[in-house]
Amino acid sequence: MKYHSIFLLCLTMATTFTQAQIYVADKCKISFFSQAKLENIDATNTITKPVFNAANGNFAIKASQTAFNFKSALMQEHYNENYIESEKYPFATFTGKINETVNYSSTTAQNITMTGTLDMHGVNLPRTIEGTLIAKDGKIILESKFDVKLSDYKIKVPSLYIEKIAEVVQVTFYTELVPAKK
Amino acid sequence: MNSQNSDDLLKMVDQKPAKEITTATFKTTRLINFHTIEVLGKRSLDFRISHRFGDMNQGVYQAWGIDGGANIRLGLEYSHDGRFMFGIGRTSINKIVDGFLKYRLLRQDNANMPISITLFSGAYHTFERTYVNSVKYYEFPSDRLSFCNQIMIARKFNSRFSLQITGAMVHVNLVPNITDKNDCYIVGAVARYKFTKRQAITIEYGYRLNNYSNTPYYNSFGVGYDIETGGHVFQVHFTNSTGLTEDQYFMYSQSNWSNWGIRLGFNISRVFTLQKRNYDN
DSSP states (O other): OHHHHHHHHHHHHHHHHHHOOOOOOEEEEEEEEEEEESOEEEEEEEOOOOOEETTEEEEEEEEEEGOOOSSHHHHHHHIIIIIIOOTTEEEEEEEEESSSSOOTTTTTTTEEEEEEEETTEEEEEEEEEEEEEEEEEEEEEEEEEEEEGGGGOOOOOTTTTTSSSSSEEEEEEEEEEEEEOO | OOOOOHHHHHHOOOOOOOOOOOOSSSSBBBBBSOOSSSSOOOTTEEEEEEEOOGGGGGGGGGGGGTTOOOOOEEEEESSSSSEEEEEEEEEEEEEEEEEEEEEEEEEEEEOOOOEEEEEEEEEEEEEOOOOEEEEOSSSSSSGEEEEEEEOOOOOOOOOEEEEEEEEEEEEESSSTTTOOEEEEEEEHHHHHEESSSEEEEEEEEEEEEEEOOOOBBOOOEEEEEEEEETTTEEEEEEEEEOOOOOOHHOOOBOOGGGTOOOEEEEEEEEEEEOOOOTTOO
């Protein structure tokens, strides 16, 4: 009985220790921008919550395509219906790992690269994304700007389209991560 | 214990697809003539041009109706919240100015709501001259008015196929003949089939339930083709109705398909968004 409790105590401690390495997003903002002839296209998603493991630098995010808010309701409809086909491919995911050794005791911004897979519109592609990491007040802030080429993800822009859409979309990513509770 | 790789993390962020409202049951607020359950998006202004040529059975001399008997409606329609919309329009034949209100009562979603319901109410006022050849046509100002109320029930079965049932009631204050009745009840069906991401074929039919006139009028029937190019939607179609407002096409379609009493028509819709930004809430 006594051993049992000690074992349980150890287990609880071990779990606590592991959990402390896991960070979840407190705030997260993913937006993308594309230059177009008539109206620029930009959309923002603020409800997605990524997860980060500080112990080994692994990172995962799963963003619902329908959670992207556009300035124009019609554009949002076109995004979901005609381009990204949200009914068929409802999520964009990225799973990756930080290549560098991160110093979590430093509060200055550190340049990092993350290698992993970006999966959307049914296409899985390996990517290395550059960004910065700031560890401050028990929080980890990750920031990144990267490009997505539409043809890489089999997203077609029809030629008769009046609103000519740029082939490359700029994605901006920002998240504030806090230690996971429990 | 620290060996969690990114795939394990992905399981942590895994989420069930949330309840989502079905969008784009139809491409625009109209199918051909008939209203669909669609309401414009938030802060969207829609400028619509609807044009119908003359009857095709006028033959080659009239270029199958392209030369004569055209009817055009110019409309301006707006929605602030994406649920309630209103519009005004001017139609050339009968010099009608119309105004309507439309409200999404229920919206289909992927959880437990299988259908969408939209309510419609419209009023029509003719600006024809009071006297034609010294015969007084409009005794009272109210004689110029007609009304239409509709309930529209639709379901988007999949990304390609949508079906709508419309129940409509039209009231005309002044009818053409003394034996005519003022009210007409209509049951309509509207369907669209998208064969590519941006192109669809459409069909609409309105069956009149009561006998309101001795003059032969016909049920409105149209087939069309939709193509969408960004902010524009082009709709090209054939219909036996000349009228572009509910009081006209539901009740007073004077020609029919059996003797080519149909016309070529098109609708162009251009949507503008009157909003600077949306995500700052």
